[in-house]
Amino acid sequence: MLGIFFDPPMAIARVGRSKEPMPAYRWKLDENPARGVQTMIEPAPSLIETSVKGNGHHPFTLKVQTPMRVTFKDRHGKIKPVAPFFELWARLQDPDGTVVQVPVTRHFLEKRGTSLKHLQFTVEAANRKAESRTKLASCAAVARKVFAADHYKTHHLDAISPHTEGQVPLVREDAPLPLGKIRTFKENLENISCKTRLDQVRIRFIPGKGDSFGPPEAAKAPASPLPAGGFEPPMTEYGPIHKMSRKENRILSSDTPWSGYNFRTDNTPKWPTPMDSYDGARVGSGNGWGLIDDTCDLVLTAQMAVEGKAHVAQARAMAGPPDFAPDKRPMYSIQDELEDRDLPPATLDIDETPVEILDLFRRIFETASLINLDQRRSWALDGNAQLLSEPNENDPNWDSGITPHLGPKSMRESDAPYASLVPEYTPGQGDTIEPRSGANDRLPYTQVVQQVHARMCDSPILRAFLLRDPDRVRRIVRPPFAHVGELAKIPGVQKGPSVDFGANGPDDIEFRDPRVTIAQTYDMRMPPYMRHSMGVPLSVTRRQYDLLMKYLEKLEGEWKHSVQPQVETPAAEEKI
Structure with missing residues (x-):
């Protein structure tokens, strides 16, 4: 055995409030002369979660199903999150030197003297948007989970802010920031003729809802009266009042460097760009309200030992906002x-x-x-x-x-x-x-x-x-x-x-x-x-x-x- 790897090694997740993850779909080219050349979308075979006990709770198994049509919202009008799967594979070398790739399954592990409980996953999710500006880890939100592959419980990625003595954490331990959840699946051996290996080890990242979080005072605020991209209001003349966060999401600490942050401070260049991409940047003095959202970056690590040799695989995911136009392909990707x-x-x-x-x-x-x-x-x-x-x-x-x-x-x-x-x-x-x-x-x-x-x-x-x-x-x-x-x-x-x-x-x-x-x-x-x-x-x-x-x-x-x-x-x- 040469090693293990995740497929895909990198994936995009998209937040959404629906409990139904987005099924798979494909882009296709519509060449109907009446409509002109344009991209369309069509349903594709999708992995659907099924509760083993039939009560809607873990453990879950998977089945393959192709939806009749593609919808991006559920029947309640809530946006479906894009929740990617990661498959675990192994590289083996045959006696003649040929390298082959095979799926990692329970049977595969047992045949090599190990088991699912000895296959360990480490998941780290973090939102470091505030930290990237203040340069303080106490303004980051980090979650970490370690569990075995046969632990089929849903693991919630509840993030807190790492801090040292004297620092006020932006996200407190008693009020964590929910960055989504992650889980593994029991093997499905009922349909062995399925082209998709349903007994393969898979892990799924389900991102957050797409909420904003802030301190207690981040309730309602005025918007800038200028059009998008404009700066410097001529005087303290503000635009319409808008709601910044839900009442139940005002859980962040107030007295941190992120509350009141201003990219103009000291007239020094700030990173990242755009520097003014925080709530409050274009109004009045330009001070921030201390808000963050539940998007994040995620690192997934798998570790196992076979015949005395350790094998490690890693994959990444980035959770972002819903696609503005999912039936349109980006010029640059x-x-x-x-x-x-x-x-x-x-x-x-x-x-x-x-x-x-x-x-x-x-x-x-x-x-x-x-x-x-x-x-x-x-x-x-x-x-x-x-x-x-x-x-x-x-x-x-x-x-x-x-x-x-x-x-x-x-x-x-x-x-x-x-x-x-x-x-x-x-x-x-x-x-x-x-x-x-x-x-x-x-x-x-x-x-x-x-x-x-x-x-x-x-x-x-x-x-x-x-x-x-x-x-x-x-x-x-x-x-x-x-x-x-x-x-x-x-x-x-x-x-x-x-x-x-x-x-x-x-x-x-x-x-x-x-x-x-x-x-x-x-x-x-x-x-x-x-x-x-x-x-x-x-x-x-x-x-x-x-x-x-x-x-x-x-x-x-x-x-x-x-x-x-x-x-x-x-x-x-x-x-x-």
């Missing part, structure tokens, strides 16, 4: 990050439009159909002016000489060659930051971006668009950040690494350097005005970017070859 890191450089090995590129543009459309581009543009251009210390953000000429534009001229006529259809489709907008909405075009920029990207979901249209003006495509796609080894030693002084487009492309486009201020500003390059989790403008991954640029070069070569006149070569004279 964790999978893309992992592929960008682990897969070899992208290659072109087919004649038609590569599946990856067509799929990317379809995902871009799905993302664009959810974005309020009017708000994103206004937020981004306002942030550019603050970053570059421009006193008058509404001055159409404050970014004169910068291309693409960073101010009111962004995505307008002066932003050519980047801007093309948007100025034509929004003639009345002018060089402004705030959109000039009318009765029939409340979101003028948003409407245009959906129309433009919907066309790119069709392969022939996408191919024609890319071929029509390849150099414009090269300029309008925001370059990703350079690899660390490519960065200039002195940023802003030495030239950054240029993108190699081959013989035909421009030579003045560089990979971005996160240390350079201008690389932190937002413009209309694709994806326009979107924010990366690190607080910088979003781009496609390096692997996606390289593949797209290689495809552009390939299209140009095919086009030039097809339009060149074919010169007939005279046949050689026959020898007499």
Whole structure:
């Protein structure tokens, strides 16, 4: 036996108040010509929990069932949580050296002289959002459970704050923060013909409800009167009163550094970004109310010994909010990050439009159909002016000489060659930051971006668009950040690494350097005005970017070859 591992090694959980976990579903492509190309969802075989005693309590076993339809809320209107399973597998080596993977079951363990009670799980769940700002572990919430695989009880992940003498814990032991629960399952041997091994060791993480928790005084508070992304109310003029936490959830300590926290304190940079993502940040003095939620990160560890050798496996889960649009695929995902890191450089090995590129543009459309581009543009251009210390953000000429534009001229006529259809489709907008909405075009920029990207979901249209003006495509796609080894030693002084487009492309486009201020500003390059989790403008991954640029070069070569006149070569004279 070589070792053990979890499948999957990493999973996303999503909070929800329903007692019914979300069943599985698949994305599929609907190519009905009446509806156009779009992503749909369909039910998939799901693991359903069944109480062994029939009373709805532990222990539970599992069965496979495919729901008739996919619903994201239960009959009471409560959101179903996404609760991932983790399967335990073992790697074995055959006498001929072949490595195989087999599921870990009770029979598997007993055959090797051990048992389920000697298979130990350690689960650690933590919410460290407040700690990441205050830099104090006493403002974290941490839960830890240790149990054997045959302990089928539901284990509640009740978190408290670690602290030392003299520190006030944010989460007290007598009022823990519920971060969800976790459990294992008894084997199901009734349906041995099932393709899914129901006797395999599995563990399931069921996240919290999606509640907010705070100190007793965090009951109701005013919201900011400014639109999303705005700062600095002109005076103590507040927006509508909103409820911050349920009465039963006001259990946190009041006299901790997290209550009253302010990201502006000492005028020093604060981490993480965005710095103002706490309740109270945009109202009045900007002090926080001391609230946290029940999302968390989870580390799952399995330990066992076989024939005197210890084996350890680990997996991770991240519990976040419900998916805003579960039938829409994100343009940028964790999978893309992992592929960008682990897969070899992208290659072109087919004649038609590569599946990856067509799929990317379809995902871009799905993302664009959810974005309020009017708000994103206004937020981004306002942030550019603050970053570059421009006193008058509404001055159409404050970014004169910068291309693409960073101010009111962004995505307008002066932003050519980047801007093309948007100025034509929004003639009345002018060089402004705030959109000039009318009765029939409340979101003028948003409407245009959906129309433009919907066309790119069709392969022939996408191919024609890319071929029509390849150099414009090269300029309008925001370059990703350079690899660390490519960065200039002195940023802003030495030239950054240029993108190699081959013989035909421009030579003045560089990979971005996160240390350079201008690389932190937002413009209309694709994806326009979107924010990366690190607080910088979003781009496609390096692997996606390289593949797209290689495809552009390939299209140009095919086009030039097809339009060149074919010169007939005279046949050689026959020898007499």
